[in-house]
Amino acid sequence: MDFILSGESKMMVKAARDFARQEIDPIIGKIEKEDAIPEDIWQKFAKAQMLGIMIPKEYGGIGSSALNVIFILEELAKTGSAAAFLVALSNSVSETIYHWGSEALRERFIPPLCNGSGYATMAFTEPATGSDPTAITTTAKPDGDYYVLNGTKRFISYGHKKGYGVFYAKDETERVTAFLVDKSSDGYTWSKPWSLMGLAGQGLVDIFLKDVKVPKENILGDKGRGFHILLRWIAGERVQQMAFMVGMGQECLNEALKFAKERMVRGRPMTAMQGFQWMLAEMHASIEASRWWTYRVASKQDQGDDITVDSAALKLFVVPTIQEVARKALQIHGSYGYCKDYKIERLYRMIASPGVTAGSTEIQKTLVGSALARS
Protein backbone atom coordinates (compact mmCIF):
# COMPACT_ATOMS: atom_id res chain seq x y z
CA MET A 1 0.00 0.00 0.00
CA ASP A 2 1.08 3.56 -0.40
CA PHE A 3 0.45 6.04 2.39
CA ILE A 4 -1.75 8.47 0.51
CA LEU A 5 -5.51 8.25 0.99
CA SER A 6 -7.51 7.97 -2.25
CA GLY A 7 -10.17 10.55 -3.06
CA GLU A 8 -12.88 8.03 -2.15
CA SER A 9 -11.27 7.32 1.23
CA LYS A 10 -10.92 11.04 2.02
CA MET A 11 -14.61 11.54 1.28
CA MET A 12 -15.55 8.61 3.52
CA VAL A 13 -13.39 9.92 6.37
CA LYS A 14 -15.02 13.33 6.09
CA ALA A 15 -18.52 11.83 5.95
CA ALA A 16 -17.81 9.71 9.05
CA ARG A 17 -16.35 12.70 10.90
CA ASP A 18 -19.38 14.86 10.06
CA PHE A 19 -21.73 12.03 11.04
CA ALA A 20 -19.98 11.61 14.39
CA ARG A 21 -20.24 15.33 15.16
CA GLN A 22 -23.83 15.77 13.98
CA GLU A 23 -25.51 12.50 14.93
CA ILE A 24 -23.57 10.85 17.77
CA ASP A 25 -21.90 13.59 19.83
CA PRO A 26 -25.23 15.34 20.65
CA ILE A 27 -26.82 12.13 22.01
CA ILE A 28 -23.86 10.72 23.96
CA GLY A 29 -25.29 11.90 27.29
CA LYS A 30 -28.62 10.21 26.53
CA ILE A 31 -26.90 6.95 25.50
CA GLU A 32 -24.84 6.93 28.71
CA LYS A 33 -27.88 7.68 30.87
CA GLU A 34 -30.24 5.17 29.26
CA ASP A 35 -27.61 2.54 28.35
CA ALA A 36 -29.26 2.26 24.93
CA ILE A 37 -28.57 3.52 21.43
CA PRO A 38 -31.66 5.10 19.79
CA GLU A 39 -32.93 2.78 17.06
CA ASP A 40 -33.28 5.51 14.43
CA ILE A 41 -29.50 5.88 14.36
CA TRP A 42 -29.34 2.64 12.33
CA GLN A 43 -31.35 4.09 9.46
CA LYS A 44 -29.03 7.08 9.60
CA PHE A 45 -25.97 4.83 9.44
CA ALA A 46 -27.55 3.04 6.48
CA LYS A 47 -28.35 6.31 4.71
CA ALA A 48 -24.77 7.48 5.27
CA GLN A 49 -23.61 4.19 3.65
CA MET A 50 -21.74 2.96 6.70
CA LEU A 51 -23.34 -0.50 6.78
CA GLY A 52 -22.46 -3.20 4.24
CA ILE A 53 -19.34 -1.31 3.20
CA MET A 54 -17.62 -4.42 1.81
CA ILE A 55 -20.84 -5.84 0.32
CA PRO A 56 -21.50 -5.59 -3.44
CA LYS A 57 -24.23 -3.18 -4.50
CA GLU A 58 -26.66 -5.93 -5.62
CA TYR A 59 -27.06 -7.01 -1.97
CA GLY A 60 -27.47 -3.45 -0.67
CA GLY A 61 -23.85 -2.60 0.13
CA ILE A 62 -21.41 -0.19 -1.48
CA GLY A 63 -18.73 -2.66 -2.62
CA SER A 64 -15.84 -0.88 -0.94
CA SER A 65 -12.76 -2.10 0.92
CA ALA A 66 -11.80 -3.34 4.40
CA LEU A 67 -9.46 -0.35 4.61
CA ASN A 68 -12.33 2.08 4.13
CA VAL A 69 -14.21 0.35 6.97
CA ILE A 70 -11.15 1.03 9.12
CA PHE A 71 -11.09 4.73 8.21
CA ILE A 72 -14.77 5.11 9.07
CA LEU A 73 -14.47 3.25 12.38
CA GLU A 74 -11.49 5.35 13.42
CA GLU A 75 -13.60 8.50 13.04
CA LEU A 76 -16.71 7.07 14.73
CA ALA A 77 -14.55 5.81 17.61
CA LYS A 78 -13.55 9.36 18.50
CA THR A 79 -17.07 9.85 19.85
CA GLY A 80 -16.30 7.25 22.54
CA SER A 81 -19.57 5.47 21.77
CA ALA A 82 -20.46 1.79 21.49
CA ALA A 83 -22.27 2.71 18.26
CA ALA A 84 -18.91 2.45 16.49
CA PHE A 85 -18.45 -1.12 17.81
CA LEU A 86 -21.90 -2.07 16.59
CA VAL A 87 -21.23 -0.62 13.13
CA ALA A 88 -18.11 -2.81 13.03
CA LEU A 89 -20.16 -5.85 14.05
CA SER A 90 -22.77 -5.19 11.38
CA ASN A 91 -20.13 -4.82 8.67
CA SER A 92 -18.15 -7.89 9.70
CA VAL A 93 -21.22 -10.14 10.03
CA SER A 94 -22.62 -9.14 6.64
CA GLU A 95 -19.19 -9.72 5.07
CA THR A 96 -19.02 -13.15 6.71
CA ILE A 97 -22.42 -14.10 5.31
CA TYR A 98 -21.36 -12.83 1.89
CA HIS A 99 -18.08 -14.77 1.96
CA TRP A 100 -19.45 -18.10 3.18
CA GLY A 101 -23.16 -18.03 2.35
CA SER A 102 -25.07 -19.59 -0.56
CA GLU A 103 -26.80 -17.25 -3.01
CA ALA A 104 -30.11 -17.82 -1.20
CA LEU A 105 -28.58 -16.93 2.17
CA ARG A 106 -26.93 -13.81 0.77
CA GLU A 107 -30.19 -12.60 -0.77
CA ARG A 108 -32.21 -13.18 2.37
CA PHE A 109 -29.88 -12.16 5.18
CA ILE A 110 -27.59 -9.43 3.86
CA PRO A 111 -29.94 -6.61 2.67
CA PRO A 112 -31.58 -6.06 6.12
CA LEU A 113 -28.12 -5.68 7.66
CA CYS A 114 -27.21 -3.08 5.02
CA ASN A 115 -30.42 -1.02 5.17
CA GLY A 116 -30.54 -0.77 8.96
CA SER A 117 -33.76 -2.79 9.40
CA GLY A 118 -32.01 -5.80 10.97
CA TYR A 119 -29.25 -6.02 13.56
CA ALA A 120 -26.30 -8.34 13.28
CA THR A 121 -25.09 -10.76 15.95
CA MET A 122 -22.17 -13.16 16.20
CA ALA A 123 -22.64 -15.72 18.98
CA PHE A 124 -19.77 -17.90 20.06
CA THR A 125 -19.11 -17.27 23.79
CA GLU A 126 -20.82 -19.49 26.39
CA PRO A 127 -20.89 -19.48 30.20
CA ALA A 128 -18.04 -22.01 30.36
CA THR A 129 -15.76 -20.44 27.74
CA GLY A 130 -15.04 -17.61 25.37
CA SER A 131 -11.64 -18.82 24.22
CA ASP A 132 -11.86 -22.57 23.67
CA PRO A 133 -13.99 -23.72 20.70
CA THR A 134 -13.78 -27.36 21.79
CA ALA A 135 -15.52 -26.50 25.07
CA ILE A 136 -18.76 -25.12 23.64
CA THR A 137 -21.85 -27.06 24.66
CA THR A 138 -24.65 -25.62 22.49
CA THR A 139 -25.98 -28.49 20.40
CA ALA A 140 -27.56 -28.73 16.95
CA LYS A 141 -29.49 -31.95 16.29
CA PRO A 142 -30.86 -32.80 12.83
CA ASP A 143 -34.64 -33.18 12.60
CA GLY A 144 -36.06 -33.55 9.07
CA ASP A 145 -35.35 -30.36 7.12
CA TYR A 146 -34.15 -28.55 10.25
CA TYR A 147 -31.51 -28.45 12.91
CA VAL A 148 -32.76 -27.97 16.46
CA LEU A 149 -30.50 -25.74 18.58
CA ASN A 150 -30.27 -25.88 22.38
CA GLY A 151 -27.90 -24.05 24.70
CA THR A 152 -26.89 -20.74 26.23
CA LYS A 153 -24.72 -18.08 24.61
CA ARG A 154 -23.12 -15.49 26.88
CA PHE A 155 -22.20 -11.82 26.35
CA ILE A 156 -23.81 -11.52 22.92
CA SER A 157 -23.76 -7.98 21.52
CA TYR A 158 -27.19 -6.94 20.24
CA GLY A 159 -28.49 -10.49 20.68
CA HIS A 160 -31.84 -9.06 21.78
CA LYS A 161 -32.40 -6.88 18.72
CA LYS A 162 -34.39 -8.11 15.72
CA GLY A 163 -32.34 -9.42 12.82
CA TYR A 164 -29.99 -12.27 12.23
CA GLY A 165 -27.00 -13.85 13.86
CA VAL A 166 -24.27 -16.39 13.21
CA PHE A 167 -24.48 -18.98 16.00
CA TYR A 168 -21.88 -21.67 16.65
CA ALA A 169 -23.08 -25.07 17.88
CA LYS A 170 -21.85 -28.66 17.98
CA ASP A 171 -23.64 -30.76 15.37
CA GLU A 172 -24.39 -34.49 15.61
CA THR A 173 -20.77 -35.27 14.64
CA GLU A 174 -19.53 -33.21 17.63
CA ARG A 175 -17.94 -30.69 15.26
CA VAL A 176 -18.64 -26.96 15.38
CA THR A 177 -21.00 -25.71 12.68
CA ALA A 178 -22.09 -22.10 12.00
CA PHE A 179 -25.85 -21.50 11.68
CA LEU A 180 -27.68 -18.39 10.55
CA VAL A 181 -30.39 -17.82 13.13
CA ASP A 182 -33.39 -15.53 12.81
CA LYS A 183 -33.59 -13.82 16.19
CA SER A 184 -37.39 -13.83 16.06
CA SER A 185 -37.49 -17.67 16.02
CA ASP A 186 -39.65 -19.56 18.54
CA GLY A 187 -37.56 -20.63 21.55
CA TYR A 188 -35.11 -17.70 21.18
CA THR A 189 -35.06 -15.62 24.40
CA TRP A 190 -32.58 -13.40 26.20
CA SER A 191 -31.53 -12.06 29.59
CA LYS A 192 -31.60 -8.43 30.65
CA PRO A 193 -28.45 -6.64 29.38
CA TRP A 194 -25.27 -6.96 31.44
CA SER A 195 -24.29 -3.73 33.15
CA LEU A 196 -20.86 -2.87 31.73
CA MET A 197 -17.94 -0.74 32.89
CA GLY A 198 -18.11 1.19 29.59
CA LEU A 199 -19.67 0.85 26.12
CA ALA A 200 -23.08 2.16 27.13
CA GLY A 201 -25.73 0.87 24.72
CA GLN A 202 -23.71 -2.17 23.67
CA GLY A 203 -26.71 -4.37 24.53
CA LEU A 204 -24.77 -7.34 25.86
CA VAL A 205 -27.16 -10.18 26.69
CA ASP A 206 -27.18 -13.91 27.25
CA ILE A 207 -29.18 -15.87 24.69
CA PHE A 208 -31.22 -18.94 25.60
CA LEU A 209 -31.86 -21.33 22.74
CA LYS A 210 -34.66 -23.76 23.55
CA ASP A 211 -35.48 -26.08 20.65
CA VAL A 212 -34.85 -23.32 18.12
CA LYS A 213 -35.54 -24.73 14.64
CA VAL A 214 -33.09 -23.61 11.97
CA PRO A 215 -33.56 -24.73 8.34
CA LYS A 216 -30.73 -26.96 7.13
CA GLU A 217 -30.01 -24.51 4.32
CA ASN A 218 -29.06 -21.92 6.97
CA ILE A 219 -25.73 -23.64 7.58
CA LEU A 220 -23.00 -21.15 6.75
CA GLY A 221 -20.07 -22.63 4.84
CA ASP A 222 -19.59 -26.38 5.20
CA LYS A 223 -21.06 -28.43 7.99
CA GLY A 224 -18.50 -29.05 10.74
CA ARG A 225 -16.25 -26.20 9.53
CA GLY A 226 -17.66 -23.47 11.77
CA PHE A 227 -14.36 -22.94 13.51
CA HIS A 228 -12.79 -21.78 10.21
CA ILE A 229 -15.57 -19.25 9.80
CA LEU A 230 -15.06 -18.03 13.36
CA LEU A 231 -11.28 -17.70 12.89
CA ARG A 232 -11.64 -15.71 9.68
CA TRP A 233 -14.35 -13.47 11.13
CA ILE A 234 -12.46 -12.80 14.33
CA ALA A 235 -9.27 -11.88 12.42
CA GLY A 236 -11.17 -9.14 10.54
CA GLU A 237 -12.95 -8.11 13.74
CA ARG A 238 -9.61 -7.67 15.50
CA VAL A 239 -8.41 -5.19 12.87
CA GLN A 240 -11.67 -3.26 13.13
CA GLN A 241 -11.36 -3.29 16.91
CA MET A 242 -7.84 -1.85 16.59
CA ALA A 243 -9.14 0.94 14.33
CA PHE A 244 -11.53 1.66 17.16
CA MET A 245 -8.57 1.78 19.57
CA VAL A 246 -6.61 4.12 17.29
CA GLY A 247 -9.58 6.52 17.03
CA MET A 248 -10.14 6.52 20.78
CA GLY A 249 -6.39 6.88 21.42
CA GLN A 250 -6.29 9.90 19.11
CA GLU A 251 -9.22 11.44 20.98
CA CYS A 252 -7.42 10.82 24.30
CA LEU A 253 -4.48 12.80 22.95
CA ASN A 254 -6.77 15.56 21.61
CA GLU A 255 -8.47 15.87 24.98
CA ALA A 256 -5.18 15.81 26.90
CA LEU A 257 -3.68 18.47 24.65
CA LYS A 258 -6.72 20.72 24.94
CA PHE A 259 -6.65 20.38 28.73
CA ALA A 260 -2.88 20.86 29.05
CA LYS A 261 -2.96 24.04 26.95
CA GLU A 262 -5.58 25.61 29.19
CA ARG A 263 -4.50 24.35 32.59
CA MET A 264 -2.10 26.68 34.37
CA VAL A 265 0.54 25.17 36.63
CA ARG A 266 2.77 27.61 38.52
CA GLY A 267 1.77 30.41 36.22
CA ARG A 268 2.37 28.57 32.94
CA PRO A 269 0.21 26.28 30.81
CA MET A 270 1.08 22.62 31.37
CA THR A 271 2.18 22.37 27.72
CA ALA A 272 5.15 24.63 28.57
CA MET A 273 6.56 21.96 30.88
CA GLN A 274 8.96 19.49 29.32
CA GLY A 275 7.65 16.51 31.32
CA PHE A 276 4.17 16.92 29.81
CA GLN A 277 5.55 17.62 26.34
CA TRP A 278 7.36 14.29 26.55
CA MET A 279 4.18 12.52 27.58
CA LEU A 280 2.31 14.08 24.65
CA ALA A 281 5.12 13.13 22.27
CA GLU A 282 5.08 9.50 23.45
CA MET A 283 1.30 9.37 23.06
CA HIS A 284 1.53 10.76 19.53
CA ALA A 285 4.22 8.26 18.49
CA SER A 286 2.25 5.34 19.99
CA ILE A 287 -0.91 6.31 18.13
CA GLU A 288 0.88 6.78 14.81
CA ALA A 289 2.59 3.36 15.05
CA SER A 290 -0.75 1.72 15.93
CA ARG A 291 -2.54 3.54 13.13
CA TRP A 292 -0.19 2.62 10.32
CA TRP A 293 0.11 -1.00 11.37
CA THR A 294 -3.71 -1.21 11.48
CA TYR A 295 -3.92 0.22 7.94
CA ARG A 296 -1.25 -2.22 6.81
CA VAL A 297 -3.13 -5.30 8.07
CA ALA A 298 -6.42 -4.03 6.62
CA SER A 299 -4.78 -3.55 3.23
CA LYS A 300 -3.42 -7.12 3.42
CA GLN A 301 -6.99 -8.25 4.10
CA ASP A 302 -8.09 -6.39 0.95
CA GLN A 303 -5.43 -8.25 -1.02
CA GLY A 304 -6.99 -11.54 0.15
CA ASP A 305 -4.13 -12.52 2.48
CA ASP A 306 -4.77 -14.68 5.53
CA ILE A 307 -4.48 -12.13 8.35
CA THR A 308 -4.95 -14.50 11.30
CA VAL A 309 -1.43 -14.06 12.66
CA ASP A 310 -0.97 -10.44 11.49
CA SER A 311 -4.16 -9.33 13.20
CA ALA A 312 -3.25 -11.19 16.40
CA ALA A 313 0.21 -9.54 16.48
CA LEU A 314 -1.43 -6.18 15.76
CA LYS A 315 -3.81 -6.58 18.68
CA LEU A 316 -0.99 -7.69 20.93
CA PHE A 317 0.76 -4.39 20.22
CA VAL A 318 -2.10 -1.93 19.95
CA VAL A 319 -4.14 -2.87 23.04
CA PRO A 320 -1.47 -2.17 25.71
CA THR A 321 -0.04 0.71 23.67
CA ILE A 322 -3.35 2.60 23.46
CA GLN A 323 -4.27 1.67 27.03
CA GLU A 324 -1.05 3.41 28.10
CA VAL A 325 -2.02 6.42 25.96
CA ALA A 326 -5.35 6.58 27.81
CA ARG A 327 -3.60 6.29 31.19
CA LYS A 328 -1.29 9.18 30.34
CA ALA A 329 -4.21 11.28 29.05
CA LEU A 330 -6.09 10.73 32.31
CA GLN A 331 -2.96 11.56 34.32
CA ILE A 332 -2.55 14.85 32.46
CA HIS A 333 -6.10 15.77 33.46
CA GLY A 334 -5.28 15.28 37.16
CA SER A 335 -8.40 14.70 39.25
CA TYR A 336 -10.58 16.17 36.50
CA GLY A 337 -9.81 13.05 34.48
CA TYR A 338 -11.51 10.96 37.13
CA CYS A 339 -14.74 12.94 36.77
CA LYS A 340 -17.58 12.00 34.45
CA ASP A 341 -17.81 15.61 33.20
CA TYR A 342 -14.63 14.97 31.20
CA LYS A 343 -14.61 12.82 28.09
CA ILE A 344 -11.36 11.13 29.05
CA GLU A 345 -13.17 9.29 31.87
CA ARG A 346 -15.46 7.55 29.32
CA LEU A 347 -12.67 6.86 26.83
CA TYR A 348 -10.55 5.32 29.59
CA ARG A 349 -13.35 2.89 30.51
CA MET A 350 -14.00 1.96 26.89
CA ILE A 351 -10.35 1.38 26.10
CA ALA A 352 -10.25 -1.30 28.81
CA SER A 353 -12.52 -3.64 26.82
CA PRO A 354 -10.60 -4.86 23.73
CA GLY A 355 -8.06 -6.81 25.82
CA VAL A 356 -10.82 -9.14 26.97
CA THR A 357 -13.13 -9.26 23.94
CA ALA A 358 -12.95 -10.83 20.47
CA GLY A 359 -10.11 -13.01 21.73
CA SER A 360 -8.16 -12.00 24.83
CA THR A 361 -4.61 -10.69 24.73
CA GLU A 362 -3.30 -14.04 25.99
CA ILE A 363 -4.97 -15.89 23.12
CA GLN A 364 -3.29 -13.50 20.64
CA LYS A 365 0.08 -14.32 22.18
CA THR A 366 -0.61 -18.02 21.78
CA LEU A 367 -1.65 -17.51 18.15
CA VAL A 368 1.46 -15.53 17.24
CA GLY A 369 3.88 -17.57 19.33
CA SER A 370 2.70 -20.93 18.04
CA ALA A 371 2.84 -19.64 14.43
CA LEU A 372 6.43 -18.52 14.98
CA ALA A 373 7.31 -21.86 16.55
CA ARG A 374 5.84 -23.70 13.54
CA SER A 375 7.60 -21.50 10.98
Ligand SMILES: Cc1cc2nc3c(=O)[nH]c(=O)nc-3n(C[C@H](O)[C@H](O)[C@H](O)COP(=O)(O)OP(=O)(O)OC[C@H]3O[C@@H](n4cnc5c(N)ncnc54)[C@H](O)[C@@H]3O)c2cc1C
Ligand atom coordinates in the same frame (compact mmCIF):
# COMPACT_ATOMS: atom_id res chain seq x y z
C1 LIG B 1 -18.28 -5.71 25.46
C2 LIG B 1 -18.25 -7.16 25.10
C3 LIG B 1 -18.80 -7.59 23.90
C4 LIG B 1 -18.80 -8.94 23.57
N1 LIG B 1 -19.44 -9.35 22.43
C5 LIG B 1 -19.48 -10.67 22.13
C6 LIG B 1 -20.23 -11.13 21.00
O1 LIG B 1 -20.89 -10.34 20.29
N2 LIG B 1 -20.22 -12.45 20.70
C7 LIG B 1 -19.56 -13.36 21.47
O2 LIG B 1 -19.58 -14.55 21.16
N3 LIG B 1 -18.85 -12.97 22.57
C8 LIG B 1 -18.82 -11.65 22.92
N4 LIG B 1 -18.16 -11.23 24.05
C9 LIG B 1 -17.46 -12.23 24.87
C10 LIG B 1 -15.94 -12.15 24.73
O3 LIG B 1 -15.52 -12.23 23.39
C11 LIG B 1 -15.33 -13.29 25.57
O4 LIG B 1 -15.77 -13.07 26.91
C12 LIG B 1 -13.83 -13.28 25.46
O5 LIG B 1 -13.47 -13.89 24.24
C13 LIG B 1 -13.14 -13.99 26.61
O6 LIG B 1 -13.79 -15.17 26.94
P1 LIG B 1 -14.08 -15.52 28.49
O7 LIG B 1 -14.57 -14.28 29.14
O8 LIG B 1 -14.94 -16.73 28.53
O9 LIG B 1 -12.67 -15.87 29.08
P2 LIG B 1 -11.99 -17.30 29.20
O10 LIG B 1 -11.91 -17.95 27.87
O11 LIG B 1 -12.64 -18.07 30.30
O12 LIG B 1 -10.56 -16.85 29.68
C14 LIG B 1 -10.33 -16.36 31.01
C15 LIG B 1 -8.88 -15.90 31.09
O13 LIG B 1 -8.01 -17.01 30.77
C16 LIG B 1 -7.20 -16.69 29.68
N5 LIG B 1 -7.04 -17.88 28.83
C17 LIG B 1 -8.02 -18.67 28.34
N6 LIG B 1 -7.51 -19.66 27.59
C18 LIG B 1 -6.17 -19.49 27.60
C19 LIG B 1 -5.07 -20.19 27.02
N7 LIG B 1 -5.27 -21.25 26.23
N8 LIG B 1 -3.81 -19.74 27.25
C20 LIG B 1 -3.61 -18.64 28.04
N9 LIG B 1 -4.62 -17.94 28.63
C21 LIG B 1 -5.86 -18.35 28.41
C22 LIG B 1 -7.91 -15.57 28.93
O14 LIG B 1 -6.98 -14.77 28.22
C23 LIG B 1 -8.53 -14.80 30.08
O15 LIG B 1 -7.58 -13.93 30.64
C24 LIG B 1 -18.18 -9.89 24.43
C25 LIG B 1 -17.63 -9.46 25.66
C26 LIG B 1 -17.68 -8.11 26.00
C27 LIG B 1 -17.13 -7.69 27.34
